[in-house]
Amino acid sequence: MATPGNASPKGEPTPSSTAVPTSLPQKRVLDDDHSPAVSSPLNPEVKPLQKVQIQAPEDGQSAMSREKRTKKDTLKKRESKGAGGGGGPDSARATPDPKQQQQANDTAPRELAPMRYKLAPPKPTDFEPARGPVFTGHHEVQDTEGRTVEFFETSEHVYNKKNFQYTHCIADPTFPSMFYYRNTEPEPYGAHMGFEDAAAHMFFDKAGSHVTTNKGFRMSRANVAVREGRWYWECKITKGILKNPGEGDPVSHGHVRVGWARREASLDAPVGFDAYSYGIRDVGGQKMHMSRPKEFFPPGEDLKEGDVVGLEIQLPSENLHRKVVKGEYNPAVDLIIEEEAAAGNHVHKIPDEAPNIIRDRIPIRFKQHIYFEKIDYQKSKELDDLMNPSPMGSAGPNGSSEPPNPNHPLPPLRTLPNSHIKVYKNGVLMGTPWENLLAFLPPASKLLQQPGGRECLDDGSLGYYPAVSVFRGGAAEVNFGPKFWYPPPGFEGVVDQDDTLMKDADAADTDSGQQKEESNNNKIRAVSERYDEQIVEDTVYDIIDEVGFWMQDGCKVLDRNSLFVVSGKDGEKLVLAGGIGANGEAGLAPGAAREEIKELVQDD
Incomplete structure (x- = not known):
């Protein structure tokens, strides 16, 4: 389930930009662990990035007077180098294809478990x-x-x-x-x-x-x-x-x-x-x-x-x-x-x-x-x-034809x-x-x-x-x-x-x-x-x-601190969690607050 982002509250005043910093903040060192963990079609050879040390400007040098940067390849060139398996730092930094990334996410194995509901003990x-x-x-x-x-x-x-x-x-x-x-x-x-x-x-x-x-x-x-x-x-x-x-x-x-x-x-x-x-x-x-x-x-x-x-x-x-x-x-x-x-x-x-x-x-x-x-x-x-084929969608690009x-x-x-x-x-x-x-x-x-459901x-x-x-x-x-x-x-x-x-x-x-x-x-x-x-x-x-x-509960049965007994088949005694009320129905265990099973109404 998606979680809300850290958006600023509506109506928050915009910070003033009149103050000019006297120097630019220092760029931190790029660590090896920022290289991709796994290879991809655009990143065939994963190599750790080299550490780049950025020196601070000398005393008396203006913050705006920096050395002229080396012109880098365009994004398309970096992607083509990465796809071609050229290796090197540029290929390691190639931007992954969003479609391929989405397909990888869709096919990735996921640990699934049934939905669990907290209910009152049975009658x-x-x-x-x-x-x-x-x-x-x-x-x-x-x-x-x-x-x-x-x-x-x-x-x-x-x-x-x-x-x-x-x-x-x-x-x-x-x-x-x-x-x-x-x-x-x-x-x-x-x-x-x-x-x-x-x-x-x-x-x-x-x-x-x-x-x-x-x-x-x-x-x-x-x-x-x-x-x-x-x-x-x-x-x-x-x-x-x-x-x-x-x-x-x-x-x-x-x-x-x-x-x-x-x-x-x-x-x-x-x-x-x-x-x-x-x-x-x-x-x-x-x-x-x-x-x-x-x-x-x-x-x-x-x-x-x-x-x-x-x-x-x-x-x-x-x-x-x-x-x-x-x-x-x-x-x-x-x-x-x-x-x-x-x-x-x-x-x-x-x-x-x-x-x-x-x-x-x-x-x-x-x-x-x-x-x-x-x-x-x-x-x-x-x-x-x-x-019922639709004339508009019968020849669409999704292969429906x-x-x-x-x-x-x-x-x-x-x-x-x-x-x-x-x-x-x-x-x-x-x-x-x-x-x-x-x-x-x-x-x-x-x-x-369904809202929150899985299809x-x-x-x-x-x-x-x-x-x-x-x-x-x-x-x-x-x-x-x-x-x-x-x-x-x-x-x-x-x-x-x-x-x-x-x-x-x-x-x-x-x-x-x-x-x-x-x-x-x-x-x-x-x-x-x-x-x-x-x-x-x-x-x-x-x-x-x-x-x-049972394993989710730490390999133990919860809410069994109050028990009651009913007659089962052939006189067998069934020990159940909860308690029996004055009306003969099952009651909640101490401290429990669960929802009763709903009654379904369906027209015949």
């Missing part, structure tokens, strides 16, 4: 397990197999909107340095369509696997995101275009679109509406991206009720992804290493770099629920211009090599509608700018999410595996015996360790597996944050 109810939404029955539908699907209206939960994202949290006595709050998950456990990460006026079943609406296009994202590797999921059209409409029957019972969407994708629009999502339309099987429908399925090949759409995505490793967004991608080297690593060849394998996850979040209360509130990612001007590619001058317009989405219909591969998907790691994605952070929620859009009665059922209706070729998970010979992934095999790793590097996986990985990642990140805050 005893904050230690209770997280609860899902309240389900109120709305209507029932019959699917193509004659099953009755009951849809519910969800309430008493918060929606991801107004540029904020919410995840469930719980108070835990083993996390005192984080003021007891950590991530948690409510029922139904497992991969499902997100109740919080959906537009309003959408209806779900209690398992989160069926979705519909009676309004215009609404979208819901799943509660899992994929960031690297190959992943697959399915979606069955429950209500949509009729397969064999009878006389007097409507053409459709609604519409459905399915695909993959990033965090920035709008929930009040169909998947494929903007540059942040890729979708398949049920009418004609057209592919949708940036609201531009293009032919993909063969003519007359619609997606109708009972059809199953399979969606496979392939993303490069996060190591290669980070090189792309940082502008360090070299296809002549990095692409070969990536392909060799995927094939199990570790000769040129570069050690994996762990992602730097920074989560700026604060616990909030909403209708007896506890959530972590985080700033969500914002749409970028570059991708908005890509969707250049199509997206891995080495684009603008990070949001950089694409991921070897990335694609494949689409299947009822187990038949229909093709690959999209290749070279847009990158999503920072700085390709940025958090919404180029990866909070772990970035990636491509399975997404379903429904329109006026359209309904769909998702299947994230591991038992698929139509498993894709090469899938090694557990599938239905009626469709394919069962193969247990946990069965013992005689492959060597390297062969197993090779299979895991390039095999296709069910999105349900990603849910388990996310739980592990959240646990690890919570522990890292707790240890980091």
Whole structure:
């Protein structure tokens, strides 16, 4: 944060200049430590400056009668000498290029830590397990197999909107340095369509696997995101275009679109509406991206009720992804290493770099629920211009007229090599509608700018999410595996015996360790597996944050001089900081003055 300068107070009188000094002040000796610490393109050979001794004028000599100075080279000449590597004092004093200096500052490694908030101790109810939404029955539908699907209206939960994202949290006595709050998950456990990460006026079943609406296009994202590797999921059209409409029957019972969407994708629009999502339309099987429908399925090949759409995505490793967004991608080297690593060849394998996850979040209360509130990612001007090109800026000097590619001058317009989405219909591969998907790691994605906030952070929620859009009665059922209706070729998970010979992934095999790793590097996986990985990642990140805050406090837990005890699960006693007041709520520790968790008010 910028600090105010030492500016003079407004209205201060200007010092009088009538007094003339009798002699000029002496110039101090230039020390060696004033030479640059590191070399730069304009300063290739750092050499200590020679000490220059300035003698005082002799007695009786006028202060203004000095020796004639030696004419020095101009700034341009000194810079050209410095850039040319000529060395010498002039080259050492060459003025650095401001653009290069700014780039160096932007790419310099910085020690980042999550924001920390001082809050009042938690209430005893904050230690209770997280609860899902309240389900109120709305209507029932019959699917193509004659099953009755009951849809519910969800309430008493918060929606991801107004540029904020919410995840469930719980108070835990083993996390005192984080003021007891950590991530948690409510029922139904497992991969499902997100109740919080959906537009309003959408209806779900209690398992989160069926979705519909009676309004215009609404979208819901799943509660899992994929960031690297190959992943697959399915979606069955429950209500949509009729397969064999009878006389007097409507053409459709609604519409459905399915695909993959990033965090920035709008929930009040169909998947494929903007540059942040890729979708398949049920009418004609057209592919949708940036609201531009293009032919993909063969003519007359619609997606109708009972059809199953399979969606496979392939993303490069996060190591290669980070090189792309940082502008360090070299296809002549990095692409070969990536392909060799995927094939199990570790000769040129570069050690994996762990992602730097920074989560700026604060616990909030909403209708007896506890959530972590985080700033969500914002749409970028570059991708908005890509969707709706401006005649004024289409040929600007910033490279916006250049199509997206891995080495684009603008990070949001950089694409991921070897990335694609494949689409299947009822187990038949229909093709690959999209290749070279847009990158999503920072700085390709940025958090919404807030006063004092930070925008180029990866909070772990970035990636491509399975997404379903429904329109006026359209309904769909998702299947994230591991038992698929139509498993894709090469899938090694557990599938239905009626469709394919069962193969247990946990069965013992005689492959060597390297062969197993090779299979895991390039095999296709069910999105349900990603849910388990996310739980592990959240646990690890919570522990890292707790240890980091504990070290900031001098490796000790603060504010534990007043304790109270509440009953935990199975009669377990939980010892907490603070005190219990007469009303049964947690009180502050002696001398503590912290803010209570805010109550969130959000319109349904």
